Amino acid sequence: MPCGLASLGGEPLRRLLHCWVVSACVWISGAAFAQAADTGCRLQIITSYPESFYRPFVERFSSDHGRTCVTNKNTIALMRHMREGRRPVADVVWTSSPVAFAALDAEGLLDHRPELSFDPSHFGGLVVDDASGARFGFALSQIGLMWKPDGETIGPTAEVELLAQDRYRNRIGMTSPARSGTTHLFIETVLQNQGWDEGWALLSRIGSNLATVTARSFGVREGIARNRFVLGIGIDFLAKAANETQPRIAFAPLRDSAVFPASVGIARTGAENPLAVNFVEFLRSDTGQNLLLRPAIARIPVNPDLWGQVGFEPEQSAGAAFDAALAARRLPIVNALFDEMITYRYLELAEIRAGIDRLMAAPEAADDPQLRNLIAEARDRVETVPVASFMSDAAELISQLEGSDLVDLSANGEGTLRDSWSRDFSGRFSRARELIARGDARLAELTSERAP
The missing domain is CATH 3.40.190.10 (Periplasmic binding protein-like II)
Known part of the structure; x- marks a missing residue:
């Protein structure tokens, strides 16, 4: 539709408005920072970091290497994007979670560049890089x-x-x-x-x-x-x-918590783009590491020479070991259990906990076995999950959770695994309420027996 200003009524007006809209869209596409769908980008990055964090790095890198585009998603959505091969196709993966890298690597979605990895001795004994070259730490x-x-x-x-x-x-x-x-x-x-x-x-x-x-x-x-x-x-x-x-x-x-390397990795789909390696090296260069010291970014660099400027002491902070591979394997199970137990029920959980605490605070609870048993069973109902430890990374459960939520897992149509867990927690919480009510009745009975 050609643009024109011959008239401000009828079809010409519609053409003019159309041109305004198209022009605005073109302007927004050209001006917006890191438009992921722009085919003119020389490097495509997918990250879980907000723009306030990644903008200084990308602007500095782009000034030397040409336009760099960024797609921003939370970590879970980022992993789904990579698994499903969505567009824009990423050259570089950039996120804080070592679990995300472990999961993506297990699925063959990351390129391996062991020649870029450094030994822990390079970082004061901390394991910052993956030895196989699947990811490279740039901050702690x-x-x-x-x-x-x-x-x-x-x-x-x-x-x-x-x-x-x-x-x-x-x-x-x-x-x-x-x-x-x-x-x-x-x-x-x-x-x-x-x-x-x-x-x-x-x-x-x-x-x-x-x-x-x-x-x-x-x-x-x-x-x-x-x-x-x-x-x-x-x-x-x-x-x-x-x-x-x-x-x-x-x-x-947290005391006894690991120090986690925030990392960057080269996607398998970016293996042929030399700028992917350049970006990894840039983040770990003096320029990239010093950007981390900006107050608006405030990250701990991996460069030991800069640790004193942020008050980081690894000998006091190394903490416990963390099994990222285990966490990656059971991620769908852990996330689903947490949501069903807590995210969707934290208000109900608070009410039940208040009832349990009320019964536990009663002096009679120390002397009456029946009341103690009611309290213990109520606690068990809201403090346990319907998956045993040995099944926490079971492949059969993971495959069911990662499949379509619309697919029934049983011939009689009882619903998905997630549905069964939801019903299980509903039953557990309902039973806990019943036990608290029985505890209140027992407490009232004990109180009346002791009344003069």
Whole structure:
């Protein structure tokens, strides 16, 4: 449709409006930063980082190597994008989660460049790079707690059990691990450090203290800044990165938690693009490492010469080992269980926990076996999951979860595996309410017996 200004009525007006719309779309496409679908891009990056983080790096790299395009998705969506071969086809994968890299590598979606990997001795003994060259660390991260400095007082490191204390009921914020790779690191840290059964029991108690489950990781920081809750679970750089419009947020890493390498990797589909290697090398160069020191970015560089500037001491921070391969294998199971147990039920969980705590606080609970048994069974109902430890990375469960949610898993149409877990948790929580009601009745009976 040709453009013209002959008239402002009828068909000419429609043509003019059409031209305005087309022109606006062309302008937006040309001006928007890192349009992923632009075929003129010399390098395609997919990342879970927000634009406020990646823009300085991409602008600096593009000034030397030509236009670089970025697709931004949360970690879980990023993995799905890669698995399904969606467009734009990525040359480089750039994210904080080592679990994402382990999962993508297991599926053959990453190129291997062992010649680019460095030995741990290069990083003060920390394992930063994958020896096979599937990923390369460019920054270090820690999972922990964030809060307003003028509010809580927490030491240089935090115990995860702190989050389960009654005083934090309705005062904690976090993201679902199905929406955030960093939250998944927290969940896996608890499960690996505490053990499968004890870990889920602790996560249940933490879940009963949630004020909300945010849509994205950075929503936790925003919630603290706006006084929506007191403590947030997240990653260090979200707490530390700030600008003049944002309040300062304090952060303490979890004790006995691993130091996670935030990494970059070359996608199998980018193996022939030499700029993919250039970008990896740029992030680890002096220029790239010093960009991490900007207050608005506030990351721990992998360059040991810069650790003193950010107060990082690896001998005190190395923490526990973390099995990224195990976490990658069972990621669909862990995420589904967490959502069914906590994300969708944290308000109900809080009510049940309040009832359990009320019964436990009664003096009669110490002396009456019947009341103690009711309390123990109620706790068991809300602190356990319908998957045993030895099945936590079972291939048959994973294949069912990764298949279509519309496909029934049984001939009689009882629904998907996810549906069965949802019904299981509903039944567990309903039974816990019944047990609490029986406990209240038993407590009333004991009280009346002791009345003069």
